[in-house]
Amino acid sequence: MVNLSVISTIIVQAAMISALYALIAIGFTLIFGVGGVLNLAHGATITMGAFSAYYAGQFGLGVPGAVLASVTIPALFAGVLYLGMVKRLEDEPIMVMITTLVVSVVIEQAIVVFEGTTSRALPPLIQGQFSIAGSTFQNLLGAMFVVSWLLIGLLFLFVNYTKTGKGILAVSMSHKGASLVGIKSSRINLITWIIAGAFAGIAGLFLGSWLTADFAMGQAQLVLSFSIVVVGGIGSIRGSVIGAYLIGFLEIATTNLVSSSLQGLAPLVVLVVVLLVKPEGLFGREFTE
Amino acid sequence: MSSDAGSPEAAVGSQTGGDSILSIGDVHVSYGKVQALNGVDLEIGTGELISVIGPNGAGKSTLANSISGFLPYDGSISYQGDEVSENDPETLVERGLIQCTEKRDLFGFMSVEDNLDLGTYVRGDYEERLEFVYDLFPTLEERKDQHAHTMSGGEQQMLAIGRALMSDPELLVLDEPTLGLAPVILDDISEGIDRIQEEGVTILLCEQNVTFAMNHADRINLLENGEVVRQGSPEELRDDDYIRESYLGG
Numbered sequence: 001m002v003n004l005s006v007i008s009t010i011i012v013q014a015a016m017i018s019a020l021y022a023l024i025a026i027g028f029t030l031i032f033g034v035g036g037v038l039n040l041a042h043g044a045t046i047t048m049g050a051f052s053a054y055y056a057g058q059f060g061l062g063v064p065g066a067v068l069a070s071v072t073i074p075a076l077f078a079g080v081l082y083l084g085m086v087k088r089l090e091d092e093p094i095m096v097m098i099t100t101l102v103v104s105v106v107i108e109q110a111i112v113v114f115e116g117t118t119s120r121a122l123p124p125l126i127q128g129q130f131s132i133a134g135s136t137f138q139n140l141l142g143a144m145f146v147v148s149w150l151l152i153g154l155l156f157l158f159v160n161y162t163k164t165g166k167g168i169l170a171v172s173m174s175h176k177g178a179s180l181v182g183i184k185s186s187r188i189n190l191i192t193w194i195i196a197g198a199f200a201g202i203a204g205l206f207l208g209s210w211l212t213a214d215f216a217m218g219q220a221q222l223v224l225s226f227s228i229v230v231v232g233g234i235g236s237i238r239g240s241v242i243g244a245y246l247i248g249f250l251e252i253a254t255t256n257l258v259s260s261s262l263q264g265l266a267p268l269v270v271l272v273v274v275l276l277v278k279p280e281g282l283f284g285r286e287f288t289e
Numbered sequence: 290m291s292s293d294a295g296s297p298e299a300a301v302g303s304q305t306g307g308d309s310i311l312s313i314g315d316v317h318v319s320y321g322k323v324q325a326l327n328g329v330d331l332e333i334g335t336g337e338l339i340s341v342i343g344p345n346g347a348g349k350s351t352l353a354n355s356i357s358g359f360l361p362y363d364g365s366i367s368y369q370g371d372e373v374s375e376n377d378p379e380t381l382v383e384r385g386l387i388q389c390t391e392k393r394d395l396f397g398f399m400s401v402e403d404n405l406d407l408g409t410y411v412r413g414d415y416e417e418r419l420e421f422v423y424d425l426f427p428t429l430e431e432r433k434d435q436h437a438h439t440m441s442g443g444e445q446q447m448l449a450i451g452r453a454l455m456s457d458p459e460l461l462v463l464d465e466p467t468l469g470l471a472p473v474i475l476d477d478i479s480e481g482i483d484r485i486q487e488e489g490v491t492i493l494l495c496e497q498n499v500t501f502a503m504n505h506a507d508r509i510n511l512l513e514n515g516e517v518v519r520q521g522s523p524e525e526l527r528d529d530d531y532i533r534e535s536y537l538g539g
Binding site for chain 2: 163166167169170173174176177179180181182183184
């Protein structure tokens, strides 16, 4: 018999981790929804965020330096990746997939060269614990939840209430329509890549702080992102949030109630079921005609 | 085609009614081995309404897209004295060259008002233009909160023209604005085009509906197989045997 404490642990923990999953998946789906390409370097960008924070700690820059590095370096990297490679291949989505996959491998191998395969501990962001319904959680998880939702909320406000944000929506619906009103799609795409890079970097910072950082940490996150956006509907921000929570809850419930060794299986099971029952995802592509 | 097109009562040549805003010289466009435009010449004077008519596949949309910077071409297309190919489509929009495409290319999951708002993304005063557009097409104001994709074809066409007008165009390129529309909607569009013309906007109307084009245009160009085979005023072309037999039902 499952007791109340276990259920409350599952609910609170899943709510917090799923928020981070949503943040990761939104970056991934934003790039697809607006630019129509899949960024397979998204996982490696998360890894880059974690190692940027790690190096900031090594250089004695403290927590503020780690936070700043984990946001700016992946964001700049994503911007340079778009301008240097993806922009030239935008009309060839398969080539973009191959290119970003290669870039992803290069980043991972570079980390192996410089840091080896050993996991690295990041500077502790926040210490301490808090209790909800008799269960205790790390403050870090609480911060992860708050920061993730804050960023998701800011993105929502940015997209819906700023001129550039409306430009993002316009390009996601019709590239030609956007051009007809003077919106430069390449500029909008660059902005989405930078936002996705920054979100991935923050995710890397939290994941690295919560667990540890290693060269392959982004691989599982890429699979997770892919599962979430397929479940929610590729290109749908709302779908990504719902998909993240669905998979997050299932993952935590599996870990707590069945076996932690089955944790990675949960997203794949949901993915297969959705592909069989509703292949367009729960929300389809909400913007595209 | 021109040699088989009957007696050329209306001459093919360049004439404008005012200072030239758009000048097209010997333009060729091809899609691979298919030649879509083959040496097109055209002049549009400021404030004129020039129409390009012709059957399906004549090259009207290709011409519209070349003028708007969406297609590469050989020859010369000069807008306000500058070569179009040296600008991207968005820069041309900033300079007032606005196209309303055959497919409309609306933002389907946005409201009418958001679509119109985006029309002023790089130029045009929102309040002033919105008043003009709502006055022109009151239906749009009645449906301002409705998503574009839920509207009828005629309403979508009004919205597409309305969005183009929000950008305060200096040259408005209308590609097949009457395509697939019911007669009652045609009247609204027709009245709208008259009002736009009264505002002093220069218009290039690419149109398959010859009667509609003749009712509005200052000069007409007949495009067939990528070539301009007739040019003249609506009156001149109405007297042209070939035009009468082929496009006006005898």
